[in-house]
Amino acid sequence: MNTKRLSESMEKALSDQMNKEIHAAHVFLSYGIWADDRGYQGIAKFLFRHAQEERNHSIKFMEYVLNRGGKPKVEAIPAPPEDPESLSACFDGVFRHEVDNTTAIYSIVDKSMEEKDWATWNFLQWFVKEQVEEETLAQDLIDKLKIAGGDRATDESLFTLDKALEQAPDEAPLAQDATADNP
Ligand code: FEO
Numbered sequence: 001m002n003t004k005r006l007s008e009s010m011e012k013a014l015s016d017q018m019n020k021e022i023h024a025a026h027v028f029l030s031y032g033i034w035a036d037d038r039g040y041q042g043i044a045k046f047l048f049r050h051a052q053e054e055r056n057h058s059i060k061f062m063e064y065v066l067n068r069g070g071k072p073k074v075e076a077i078p079a080p081p082e083d084p085e086s087l088s089a090c091f092d093g094v095f096r097h098e099v100d101n102t103t104a105i106y107s108i109v110d111k112s113m114e115e116k117d118w119a120t121w122n123f124l125q126w127f128v129k130e131q132v133e134e135e136t137l138a139q140d141l142i143d144k145l146k147i148a149g150g151d152r153a154t155d156e157s158l159f160t161l162d163k164a165l166e167q168a169p170d171e172a173p174l175a176q177d178a179t180a181d182n183p
Contacts (some may be wrong), residue, residue, distance in 0.1 A: 004069035007115055013108050014065050014120070015072035020104055021058035023077050025051040027097055030080035031090050040087070040158070042166030047094075049170055057127070064123050086151050087158075088142075095138035102131040129174070136172035141165075 006014070032047030065072040084090035105127045112121040144164070148157040 002069075005119065006065065006068045006070045007117070010108075010111060010115060010117060010120060011065060011068075011070040011072075013111055014061050014070070016075075017104060017108060018058050018061035018065070018072050019075045019077065020101065021054050021061060022074075023080075024097060024101060025054035025058070026077055027080045028054060028094070031084065031093065034083045035087075035090065040162045042162035042164070043087070043090075046165040046168055046170075050094075053170065057130070060126075064120075068119070087145055087153075088151050091138070091141040091145055095135070095142060098131065098134045098138045102135065105131055133172045133174065137170070140172065 004011070028047045028051040032044040032051060035041075035047060036044035062072050081093065084093055105124060109121065109124050109128065112118070112124060144161055145153070148161045153161070
C-alpha cells in the first residue's frame with residue numbers, strides 16, 4: 001500500500017530545500033573561515049553558529065519528508081561563492097543569501113496552497129517565521145558595521161564589533177513578541 005502523503009513534485013521540492021539548507025551551511029562556513037583568517041574570530045564564531053543552524057534546518061526538511069512517507073535525496077552541494085572582498089561584502093552576502101532562501105521557502109508555501117497540502121503548509125510556517133528572524137539578524141549585522149564606520153571603520157571599532165558578535169544572540173526578537181514596556 002502506498003503510504004506516501006506528499007505529491008511527487010512536493011517530495012522533490014522539499015528534498016531540494018533540504019539540500020539548499022546544506023548549501024547555506026556551506027556558504028556560512030566558508031564566510032566564517034574567511035573571517036577567522038582575517039583575524040575576526042568573533043565574527044567567524046557567529047557565522048559558524050549560523051552554519052550549524054542551517055544544518056538543523058536541513059534536518060527538519062529531511063525528517064518531515066520521511067515522516068510523510070517520502071524519501072529525500074542528498075544531492076551534490078554547489079561550491080560556496082568566492083571569498084568576500086570586505087566585511088561589508090560578507091554581511092551583504094549573508095543578507096542576500098537569506099532573502100534568496102526566503103524566496104525558495106515562499107515558493108514551496110505557494111505550491112502547498114495550490115495542492116491544498118495543508119500539512120506541508122503548516123510545517124512551512126515555522127520556516128516563514130524563522131526567515132523573518134534570520135533576515136533581521138542579517139540586517140543587524142549590516143547596521144552594526146555601518147555604525148562602526150563601514151569599510152572605513154577603525155581597527156578599534158572593528159575590534160569592538162568582533163567581540164560583540166562573538167557573543168551575540170543567534171535569535172532576533174520577533175515583532176509579535178514586542179510590548180509597550182519592551183519594544
Ligand atoms: Fe535556513 Fe538561513 O535559512
